[in-house]
Amino acid sequence: YADGMESPIQSYLESLHAEIAQLRDGRPDTNIPGISNADPDKFGICVSTVDGYVYEVGDTRDEFTIQSISKPLTYALALADLGTEAVDEKIDVEPSGDAFNELSLAEGSGRPANAMINAGAIAAASLIKGSGGSSRFKRILKTYSDFAGRELDYSQRVYESERRSGHRNYAIAYLLRQFNIIEQDPVPLLEDYFRQCSVLVTCRDLAMVAATLANSGTNPQTGKQVLELDVVDRVLSVMATCGMYDDAGAWLSSVGMPAKSGVGGGIIAVLPGQVGVGIYSPPLDEHGTSVRGGAASLRLSQDLGLHFVHAG
Ligand code: GLN
Numbered sequence: 001y002a003d004g005m006e007s008p009i010q011s012y013l014e015s016l017h018a019e020i021a022q023l024r025d026g027r028p029d030t031n032i033p034g035i036s037n038a039d040p041d042k043f044g045i046c047v048s049t050v051d052g053y054v055y056e057v058g059d060t061r062d063e064f065t066i067q068s069i070s071k072p073l074t075y076a077l078a079l080a081d082l083g084t085e086a087v088d089e090k091i092d093v094e095p096s097g098d099a100f101n102e103l104s105l106a107e108g109s110g111r112p113a114n115a116m117i118n119a120g121a122i123a124a125a126s127l128i129k130g131s132g133g134s135s136r137f138k139r140i141l142k143t144y145s146d147f148a149g150r151e152l153d154y155s156q157r158v159y160e161s162e163r164r165s166g167h168r169n170y171a172i173a174y175l176l177r178q179f180n181i182i183e184q185d186p187v188p189l190l191e192d193y194f195r196q197c198s199v200l201v202t203c204r205d206l207a208m209v210a211a212t213l214a215n216s217g218t219n220p221q222t223g224k225q226v227l228e229l230d231v232v233d234r235v236l237s238v239m240a241t242c243g244m245y246d247d248a249g250a251w252l253s254s255v256g257m258p259a260k261s262g263v264g265g266g267i268i269a270v271l272p273g274q275v276g277v278g279i280y281s282p283p284l285d286e287h288g289t290s291v292r293g294g295a296a297s298l299r300l301s302q303d304l305g306l307h308f309v310h311a312g
Contacts (some may be wrong), residue, residue: 009055014301017045017057026283026291031261034161035065038265038282042209043113043292046278047300048211052220060203064280065158067262068116069206069287070144071124072235074244075115077143078127079231080214087127090181090284091120091236095242095249102166103175110179116260119172125193126182136193136305141199144258147212148205150223154198162194169193191255201266203280210268210276213258234271238310248288255297256307267293271306 006014028038044060078087089111097103097112105112105119112120128136145152162169173186173193182189201209212219213236217227227235232275240256244251251259257277259269265282267290277300281292301307 007055012303013045013047013055013057016296016303017043020292020296023060023284023292023295026285028265028282029284029288032162032164032263033070033160033165034155034158034293035264037063040066040283042139042265043281044279045296046204047209048207048220048276048278050211050220050274050276054204054207054221056204056207058203059280059297060278062280063200063202064266064282065155065197065262065264066199066201067197067221068121068210069201069260069262069266069268070199072239072260073147073209074121074128074140074196075124075143075238075312076227076231076235077225078124079234080227081129082127084230084234087124090127091115093238093241097246098134099121100245101172103168103172103183105175105179105182110130110181113177114238116238116242117124117245118169120175122169122173122174122189122193123181125196126176126189139193139196140196143226144196144199144209144218146224146226147209148201149219149224150203150205152201154195156198159195159198162197163191166190166194188211191268201276203266206266206268206278206280208275208278210278212272212276213268214272214276216273221287224251238248239270244289245287247289249305250283251294255294255301256309256311257297257301259292259297261287261289263288265290265293267297268275269297269300269306271308271311275306
């Protein structure tokens with residue numbers, strides 16, 4: 001589009017943003033002191049196509065912590081490192097219907113239900129090993145950076161806050177240790193898990209992460225192949241069934257896209273072969289999902305025909 005001419009999708013996103021900005025429900029996360037002072041008015045929407053066209057509106061360049069959107073990315077790295085079979089021995093692929101921080105392991109196998117709840121995500125992080133002079137966390141951060149297409153860092157302040165206040169995650173990790181799902185000291189592992197949750201991203205970064213998943217594992221802007229197709233398939237399947245925790249069924253029915261939320265206020269949603277969506281707005285609903293993020297995802301799905309049942 002020539003200078004001064006807006007594309008139809010850009011003007012659509014601007015009116016959607018203005019409308020959904022009016023929603024005043026929810027409040028920023030209160031469990032992690034380091035993020036509870038987030039500005040409730042911040043709101044960004046970014047959409048990237050698999051051929052690298054990026055549309056953004058609102059606060060798309062503000063940094064916030066990735067939180068649970070880290071989970072599918074670390075799970076992907078574990079799958080790439082060890083293969084599906086070895087990872088499946090430790091982490092199942094069933095929706096739990098529980099909240100993200102539920103203290104539960106499956107009866108019998110002792111495995112966490114899936115890699116999207118905290119128990120499964122901590123187990124996934126435990127499977128990542130340092131290599132070639134790179135620590136476990138350095139490898140995790142490098143993977144996230146490849147997804148986003150720029151070099152990311154983490155917030156030392158939020159990390160410290162999670163380390164001091166994350167008692168429930170310590171309880172989960174010790175339970176995993178007791179059942180030999182993790183076979184290492186829980187404390188350094190949790191420190192890396194808290195670091196991965198504290199990685200700073202923008203709404204635009206999230207759209208690029210989502211678009212990389214939509215584009216069979218290759219970042220549409222850098223052209224770098226981050227994941228093999230079989231890993232992408234697995235990650236998107238688990239996001240579809242478990243990414244929104246105890247809201248996963250309602251989400252897939254209404255929005256119809258594999259997605260992942262984080263208590264920092266971010267959401268990614270992926271329509272394979274077509275688009276990746278990143279949204280940022282800190283006020284959360286009772287599932288820990290961004291209220292405006294959920295509403296915007298639904299509208300995008302309806303207005304642009306992104307529901308998997310009838311897309312493509
Ligand atoms: N760091 C948070 C935790 O482990 C992430 C939770 C989330 O985003 N749902 O509890």
